[in-house]
Amino acid sequence: MEEKYLIAQIKDMLPPDSNISDYLFEGANVVIYTRNTQFFREGGNDIRRIVNTIKKRVELRVDPSLLLDAETAEERIRSIVPKEADIGDIWFDEKRSIIIIEAMKPGVVIGKNGETIRKIREDTLWVPKVQRSPAIKSDLVRNIRKTLYAHSDYRRKFLHNIGERIYSGWERNNKYWIRLSCLGGFREVGRSCLFLQTTESKVMLDCGVNVASKLYAYPYLEAPEFNIKDLDAVIISHAHLDHGGFLPYLYKYGYKGPTYCTAPTRDVMTLLHLDYIDVAQKEGSKGIYDSRDVKKWIKHSVCLDYGEVTDVTPDVRLTLHNAGHVLGSSAIHLNIGDGYHNILYTADHKFSRTKLLEPIESQFTRVETLITESTYGARDDIQPTREECEEQLLSIISDTTKTGGKTLIPVLGVGRAQEIMLVVEDAVRMGLIPDIPIYVDGMVWDITAIHTTYPEFMNRSVRKLIFHRDHNPFLAPCFKKVGSQKERVQIMESDDPCLILATSGMLTGGPSVEYLRNLAEDRKNSLVFVSYQAEGSLGSSIQKGSEYVHIERYRGGREQVYIKLGVHTISGFSGHSDRNQIINFVRMIKPKPRRVIVNHGESSKCLELASRIHKLFRVETSAPRDLDVLRIR
Numbered sequence: 001m002e003e004k005y006l007i008a009q010i011k012d013m014l015p016p017d018s019n020i021s022d023y024l025f026e027g028a029n030v031v032i033y034t035r036n037t038q039f040f041r042e043g044g045n046d047i048r049r050i051v052n053t054i055k056k057r058v059e060l061r062v063d064p065s066l067l068l069d070a071e072t073a074e075e076r077i078r079s080i081v082p083k084e085a086d087i088g089d090i091w092f093d094e095k096r097s098i099i100i101i102e103a104m105k106p107g108v109v110i111g112k113n114g115e116t117i118r119k120i121r122e123d124t125l126w127v128p129k130v131q132r133s134p135a136i137k138s139d140l141v142r143n144i145r146k147t148l149y150a151h152s153d154y155r156r157k158f159l160h161n162i163g164e165r166i167y168s169g170w171e172r173n174n175k176y177w178i179r180l181s182c183l184g185g186f187r188e189v190g191r192s193c194l195f196l197q198t199t200e201s202k203v204m205l206d207c208g209v210n211v212a213s214k215l216y217a218y219p220y221l222e223a224p225e226f227n228i229k230d231l232d233a234v235i236i237s238h239a240h241l242d243h244g245g246f247l248p249y250l251y252k253y254g255y256k257g258p259t260y261c262t263a264p265t266r267d268v269m270t271l272l273h274l275d276y277i278d279v280a281q282k283e284g285s286k287g288i289y290d291s292r293d294v295k296k297w298i299k300h301s302v303c304l305d306y307g308e309v310t311d312v313t314p315d316v317r318l319t320l321h322n323a324g325h326v327l328g329s330s331a332i333h334l335n336i337g338d339g340y341h342n343i344l345y346t347a348d349h350k351f352s353r354t355k356l357l358e359p360i361e362s363q364f365t366r367v368e369t370l371i372t373e374s375t376y377g378a379r380d381d382i383q384p385t386r387e388e389c390e391e392q393l394l395s396i397i398s399d400t401t402k403t404g405g406k407t408l409i410p411v412l413g414v415g416r417a418q419e420i421m422l423v424v425e426d427a428v429r430m431g432l433i434p435d436i437p438i439y440v441d442g443m444v445w446d447i448t449a450i451h452t453t454y455p456e457f458m459n460r461s462v463r464k465l466i467f468h469r470d471h472n473p474f475l476a477p478c479f480k481k482v483g484s485q486k487e488r489v490q491i492m493e494s495d496d497p498c499l500i501l502a503t504s505g506m507l508t509g510g511p512s513v514e515y516l517r518n519l520a521e522d523r524k525n526s527l528v529f530v531s532y533q534a535e536g537s538l539g540s541s542i543q544k545g546s547e548y549v550h551i552e553r554y555r556g557g558r559e560q561v562y563i564k565l566g567v568h569t570i571s572g573f574s575g576h577s578d579r580n581q582i583i584n585f586v587r588m589i590k591p592k593p594r595r596v597i598v599n600h601g602e603s604s605k606c607l608e609l610a611s612r613i614h615k616l617f618r619v620e621t622s623a624p625r626d627l628d629v630l631r632i633r
C-alpha cells in the first residue's frame with residue numbers, strides 16, 4: 001500500500017474532532033499525534049477499527065507540545081506505581097511522546113489488567129513503555145538507552161524515513177527477480193555476510209568479521225553488485241562478532257539506514273564491538289572503526305521481538321524466530337514479493353534444548369529456500385549428550401580441585417559462559433562439586449548482566465526460576481566478579497583451587513590468554529575448551545596438541561610458554577547443532593523447503609552436508625563459495 005493512500009484511508013476513518021497534528025511512520029507502523037487530549041484518552045475504539053481495516057499497527061499519541069513536563073510526569077509516575085515495582089531509571093523520548101519506565105518488577109508497573117499503566121497514560125498524557133531493569137547493574141545497558149533517547153528528534157525523523165521507503169510503492173511484474181550474493185561465511189566460519197537483492201530492494205543479512213584471520217577478516221563489500229549508498233536495510237542474526245562485528249564499519253562509511261535485530265542482540269553486540277576496538281588498540285593497531293561509529297549504529301537500531309512481523313522495504317517482510325544459539329539469536333525469515341518466495345536464513349542454530357534456551361523454531365507458514373549453517377556438519381561431528389558433557393565437566397573440575405589446581409574455561413563471553421554458569425551453579429547447589437570460588441572475568445560479567453535484563457528470551461525452566469521462584473541463578477553467591485588486572489594477579493598467585501571463566505573463547509586475546517600464560521606450565525591445572533576453535537587461533541593450536549606456544553604479554557612483548565596443564569575439549573556444550581541435529585532440523589522443518597543452501601562451515605563440511613541432505617530429502621542443495629551469486633527466483 002502506498003503512503004498517500006494509507007494516510008488518506010486513516011484520515012477518512014478518524015472522527016472530525018480528533019485534531020491530528022501529525023501523521024508519522026515509525027518503520028512500518030503509523031503514529032498519529034493528536035491535540036485533542038480527550039480523544040487521546042477515549043479514542044481507543046476508533047484506533048482499533050483503523051488497525052483492523054488497514055492491517056497495520058497504528059498508535060495514538062499526544063502532540064509533544066501538550067505533554068506534562070518531564071519532572072512532574074516522573075513525580076506522578078512514582079506516586080501512582082506501588083513501591084514494590086522498584087522503579088529505576090525513567091527515560092523520556094520527548095519528540096515521540098514516549099516515556100520508558102525501568103523497573104525490577106515490570107508486572108507491577110503494568111498492574112492488574114493493565115490498570116496502573118492506563119492510569120499513568122491518562123494522568124501524564126505520555127505513552128508509557130515498561131522495561132526490566134538489569135538485576136546486575138550494567139553501565140552498558142544504561143549507556144545504550146541513553147544514546148537512543150538522547151537523540152529523540154533524530155530517531156523520530158529516521159523512523160519516519162524508513163516508513164516512507166516501505167510505503168514508497170512497488171510493482172511485481174514479470175521482470176521480478178530475487179538473487180543472493182555470498183559476501184562472507186561461505187565454505188568458511190567467520191565474516192558471515194549475505195546480500196539479498198530484488199528488483200526493488202537491497203538487504204544485507206549479517207555483517208561479520210573473522211577474528212581468527214588477518215588475511216580473510218572482512219566480508220567482500222568490494223563486490224561489484226554492492227554499493228553502500230543503495231543499501232535499504234541490515235538484519236543481524238545474533239551478537240557474535242562473526243555475524244555483526246563489521247556493522248559499525250557500514251555506518252562509518254555512510255550507511256544511514258536501519259539495522260534490525262532483537263534487543264539482547266543489540267546490547268550484547270555493542271559490548272562486543274567496544275571490546276573489539278579495545279583489543280585492537282591493545283595490539284597497537286588502529287582498528288577499523290571507533291566508539292563513535294558504534295554509537296551511530298545504536299542510533300539506527302530497530303529492535304524486534306520473536307514473531308513480530310515487520311516490513312523492511314516495499315517487498316521484503318521480516319520475522320525473527322528463536323534460533324536456540326545464544327540469548328536473542330534469531331533465524332531470519334523473509335517473505336519476499338508479497339509471498340512470491342520465502343527464505344529462512346537460520347544463521348547459527350541449535351536444534352536441541354539447552355540449559356538456557358529453547359531449540360530453534362521449526363514450524364513456519366512458508367519456507368521455499370533454507371540457508372543453514374554447518375559448523376559441526378561433518379559425518380563425525382556427533383556431540384555427546386548434555387548429561388555426558390555436564391558429568392565430564394564436573395569431574396574435570398573436581399579432579400583438578402583435589403590436586404590443588406585451577407580450572408580455566410575460555411569462553412566466548414556470550415552463550416557458552418552463561419550455559420556453563422547454569423551448570424556449575426546447579427552443581428554447587430546440589431553439592432556435586434566442591435564449593436570453590438568461581439571467577440567470572442570482566443566482559444563475561446557484563447554479558448551476564450544483560451542476560452538478567454531479558455529473561456523472556458530464555459527457556460521455560462529459567463524463566464520459571466526467575467519469575468515464580470524469585471531465584472535468579474546468575475545472581476548466586478558462588479560467582480565472583482573479576483574486574484582488574486590486580487585482581488587477576490591475586491587469583492593466579494593464590495595457592496587455592498578455583499574455576500575461572502574468561503574471554504576470549506579461542507584465546508585470541510583478552511584475559512583468558514593472560515590466565516593461560518600463568519597456568520600453562522603447571523601440570524595440576526586444567527584448560528577446558530567448550531566452544532569452537534577456529535583454524536589459526538591460539539586455542540586451535542593448543543587443542544591440536546602444540547607443546548609450546550607464543551603468547552603476548554599483558555604489558556607487551558611475546559613469551560614462549562610450555563603447555564603442561566591438562567587440555568580437555570567438551571564439544572557437547574556447543575551452541576551449534578551437531579551433524580544429527582542439523583539433519584533432524586532439515587527433516588522436521590515445516591513446510592519442507594525446495595532448496596537448501598549450506599554455509600558457515602569448513603569447505604569439506606559444507607560440501608559433504610549439502611550432498612547428504614540432497615540424498616536424504618531429494619531437494620536441490622548447494623554449498624556456494626564466497627563471491628558466488630545465486631538466483632533465488
Ligand SMILES: [Zn+2]
Nearest residue numbers: 238240325348
Ligand atoms: Zn554464533
